[in-house]
Amino acid sequence: MKHLLILGGGTAGTITANKLRKKLSKAEWDITVVDRDDKHDYQPGYLFIPFGIYQPDEVTKSRRKYLSDDIPLIYAEIDRVDAEAKTVSLVDGRVLPYDQLVIATGVTPRPDQTPGMDDEGSWYDSVFDFYTHAGTTALAEKLKTWEGGRLVVNIVEMPIKCPVAPLEFTFLADAFFVEKGMRDKVEIVYVTPLDAAFTKPIAAKAFGTMLEDKGVRLEPEFMLERVDTEAKTLVSYDEREVPYDLLVTIPLNMGADFIARSGLGNELNLVPVDKQTLLSKKFDSIFVLGDANDIPASKAGSVAHFEIEGFVENFMEHIAGRSMTHKFDGHANCFIETGHGKAMLIDFNYDTEPMPGKFPVPGVGPMSLLKETKANHLGKLGFRWAYWNVLMxxxxxxxSADLQMAGKKVPVA
Structure with a gap:
């Protein structure tokens, strides 16, 4: 019997386990998933909790419920991977052997990596994140009674999970305060290390215009050095300062600490892989899926979904000793909430930036690319059902797992 061990029971780990269980012979392969608890959060839902659109208990379900019944789920903390011995040691002392390993442990916000950010008395009082269940829930309570002032939305450093989410939060915050009749009491500042509102030029221009139209000030190329919580000020490495009354930050995102202990990752604990096959650059028995790898694509649920489509076929070829023929192209597809019941949609990959058009049916839609529509908003809300009932x-x-150009309007240079 051969052993496939999957570390992480989130989006990438769950989809992979369920798809491979249907492909691999049960007489030849067992599949085991390891994660620390039984709480599987629908992370795109975190965005809606501060504004009362979702409630905290509406985004969490059982991991066990969404894994095939014949896939064991071990609840434990991971200590380290010994890639030479092909074993995984757990904190409780157990050692799990593997023939093939899939790492899908994602990334997490690390406020402790920025001086001052998580100071006692400020963290979850005047400084919040919305990338965790605890953070978004605390922020929801804060916004119920906040009377206004300067709201600063800050990205510490890229890459982050769902790179459009900070923009979505900003757009929804604008709409939230308009609908509460207090937008004139709130100044919103968007602070980013990028030189524009987004990484891709066409989308960056569209989002930048939208920020301007909503009266949001853009502070680009701001590399955060520390948070001065006494003065309520962000301080950059070039000594620029941005004061705040309420700070909503996206802390540095890092991979799991066991990656560092195992000597598998870079400075952000992301594992270097071939960007087309997701196979580790150092070990031919380790694949890394979802946010845990270092590919130059968005760390988003859609990317995990698209890369797994080809990975499953590659895995079957790999264990049969054949060359892997399915090449992941970096495809990402993201809804962007813009407030007041509308949203945008972008569709892009490693080499092609977002552009206007119709999706998924060329010329028909019903979704419009790089355009605010109610249909896109309904698509965003409807995806939660598809996540639990189709993807997981x-x-x-x-x-298509690969980016399709049909229906897109290529801009004239």
Whole structure:
């Protein structure tokens, strides 16, 4: 019997386990998933909690419920991977052997990596994140009674999970305060290490214009050095300062600490892999999926979904000793909430930036690319159902894993 061990029971780990269980012979391969608890959060839902659109208990379900019944789920903290011995040691002392390993442990916000950010008395009082269940829940309570002032939305450093989420939060905050009749009491500042509102020029221009139209000030190329919580000020490495009354930050995102202990990752605990096959650059028995790898693509649920479509076929070829023929192109597809019941949609990959058009049916839609529509907003809300009922069980989605150019309008240079 051969052993496939999957570290992480989130989006990438769950989809992978369920899809491979349907492919691999049960007489030849067992599949085991390891994660620290039984709480699987629908992380895109974190965005909506501060504004009362979702409640905290609406985004959490059981990991066990969404894994095939014949896949064991071990609840434990991971200590380290010994890639030479092909074992995984758990904190409780157990050692799990593997023939093939999939690392899908994602990334987490690390406020402790920025001086002052998580100071006692300020963290979850005047400084918040919305990338964790605790953070978004605390922020929801804060916004119920906040009377206004300067709201600063800050990205510490890229890459981060869902790179459009900070923009979405900003747009939703603008709409939230408009609908509460207090927008004139709130100054919103968007502070980013990028030189524009987004990484891709066409989308960056569209988002930048939207920020301007909503009266949001953009502070680009701001590399945060520390948070001065006494003065309520962000301080950059070039000594620029941005004061705040309420800070909503996206802390440095890092991979799991066991990656560092195992000597597998870079300075952010992300594992270097071939960007087309997701195979570790150092070990031919380790694949790294979802946010835990270092590929130059968005750390988003759609990327995990698209990369796994080809990975499953590659894995079957790999264990059969054949060359892997399915090349992941970096495809990402993201809804961007813009407030007041509308949203945008972007579709892009490693080499092609977002552009206007219709999606998923060329010329028909019903979704519009790089355009605010109600249909896109409904698509964003409807995705939660698809996440739990189609993606997690490993069922096919009617969207190509590779970027399709049909229906897109290529801008004239």
């Amino acid at each position: 069980p490993g069922r096919p989605m009617p969207i």
